[in-house]
Amino acid sequence: MSSRKKNILKVIILGDSGVGKTSLMHRYVSDKFSQQYKATIGADFLTKEVTMDGDKVATMQVWDTAGQERFQSLGVAFYRGADCCVLVYDVTNAKSFENIKSWRDEFLVHANVSSPDSFPFVILGNKLDVEESKKVVSNRAAQDMAKSLGNIPLFLTSAKGSINVDTAFEEIARNALQQSQADADAFEDDFNDAINIQLDGEPSSCNC
């Protein structure tokens, strides 16, 4: 699938309900870069300028599942054109950890990416802030899983405690950018031909 739009990186966040997908993206976008975020209401998608070495390179759109993951009801359009897929589990929830692989497979089935083997995923183990006794997923198990799925970068994070979130998203942005450039190279002759239907004076009335 060709890259969606020039200079826009689409990042989607997958994982079981309640692992903290929405709060992670809100923490990332609204905390450190609060001056730059553009939130849509509800949990739709957030956008943020991505800078590398001090230069702005792209706009990252982080797409939330909007709750449609609850009954495995994400449509194919949601996955389309993603440049990076973030897989989130909750360190206090073993089931959410076991489901990481299913979410990755789900993504690969629907997203129709050009080269599934090299497509970038990032795994986040969230809720690191909770007390030790509640953690049921060991760091070791997480590392083994990340390795077995093809050396996927792994970050242990806390959206609540703001631990590791920025570091993780920097990695996500870097991966997304690389993927988008690789895609652009592969589809050189692909035109950017989408039409902007949002006019200054938007068509107000209907004549039909």
Place this chain on the structure above:
Amino acid sequence: MINAERRRSMAERRPSTLNRSSFSAERKSSIAVVPHLAGIEDPLPETTPDTVDVVLVGTGLVESILAAALSWQGSSVLQIDSNSYYGDTSATLTIDQLKQWVQDVNKSNLKCYENAKLHISSNIGRGLYKSREFGIDLSPKILFAKSDLLSILLKSRVHQYLEFQSLSNFHTYENDSFERLTNTKQEIFTNPSLPLMTKRNLMKFIKFVLNWETQAEVWEMYRDKPVAAFLVDKFKLEKAQVYELIFSIGLCYNIDVKTPEALQRIRRYLTSFDVYGPFPVLYSKYGGPGELSQGFCRSAAVAGATYKLNESLVSYDPDTKIAIFGDGSKVGVTEKVVIAPTQCPENSRNVPKQKYEVQRLTCVVDKPCSEWFGEGEYSSVVVFPPNSLKSGNRQAVQALIMGAGSDVCPTGTSVWYLTSTESGPRGEMDLDAALGALEESIMRESSADIENDEGIMEVDNSGHMTLNSVKLGQSFKEYIPREKLQILVKLYFKQLTSTPPFEVVDSSIFDINEPVGSELKKLIPGASDNGVLYTPLPSAEISYDEAITAARMLFQKIVGSDDDFFDLDFDDEDEQIDESAVVDDDEDDKMNMTLDVEMSVEPVDFAGEMEI
């Protein structure tokens, strides 16, 4: 910071709804316009809610628009679909999904469809093409640039989930060749094949039709008469122009279409022209209504609706107001259950009669068909007026051609959607004849021989080589193609609908369970669908024009008024634009302005103007 100020729902903002008994006070306080922040709050329950305002069964375009409208209005919505994908009657399917769909139709598992026949070339099975490289629409549609759906797409911001491309080439098939439509003022003036008198009459008509309603004195006498008579009598137009106006510009199926309906349809095309550029019509990439359905469902989800695919309705009891689902779960319904006829529960007795037929022939061919597209475009419409085909067709056949650039099929191929409103075996014959005509034309046009024929190439005044379509048409008649077109996929099916051709929605289908006076209409004992509302199935209409009308009617039935129908303003966006514009004040900050600008990429040039 993000949700410090939660946007109040429509129901919260409008005092007028406070007194409505159907909106309980309890619900008022718990309306969640902004979905739960999973992870901050408790995780969402793994079960469906105990009570919702509206259950929607099916995720076709009308149901999905309705879901978004209701969710943003403040109603709680549960929308289910018995399929594993979104879209139902509006779905965009891969080849594998299409195979399953055809089986379901022929096993009578799928209501309102009949006689599905599918042929798939072994090139797809053998792996030359992958199943998911294709996105085949069950009801292909085009979007007029000036239409109610387009306004709603913008208002709801669903357009952000979609990508649009333009369509400017409308061909009329006549005398064995395609004539591209002369549709702009400039083209009418510069077209050498049009006599001066015809030009003048055509301009006069175009001027009239833009404000036709206010000039009743001109058309009043033709209110119940076919538009063809009106065009000939009043504007002295000739057959070629009359046909173009009725069939290509008006996209009517039948010569008998009444004057007011036809005028409305002709104007639809003309007023849509040049809204976004020199074309009247747009379509969404990756598939038509299937993509739009998913966009509206996502919008509804953002506004708090619950989604469940692979789920069906078993029954609804209007006394207890409880709906029971296939997995055994139940939900209390405070307002209404709305069902797509294709997904009605077993033992349904109230499904509206589907009296009309839409026959479709959908082919994927191994030709890019770029010959038929405008420059930089990937799509066109070809219309076969009545009596233009070997089958002696009484109704027009409409064809929508989609190229690989629209991302619905692999490079080198294209999808041909042919539609007829003719019923019975005649419909299939007409479709076959139209397919034959398309095949012949593309084999001639894509043949290398044509380019070597000097008589056909002409140099226009800007120095470009162009094909002379008149001479092309002549040479087509003598040309016999050496190769045969390879058809990768051929799908024939018949869909039933309650919507008559040319009419938008038959609103009487919504009245089936309505109370008559103060008496509740008698419920049918044993029926599993008493007290529900049914949505209309898509009609043969090639545009999206009926979808918003149907969703709005249903919305009004459920909410009591359509005042709140997508009465949305995302005014929070403006402040943030200013904010970010200040922060990122570098030269390259075009991207920072708004999402809409970011999404826009390259605005199209406004080439021709069409002020009359």
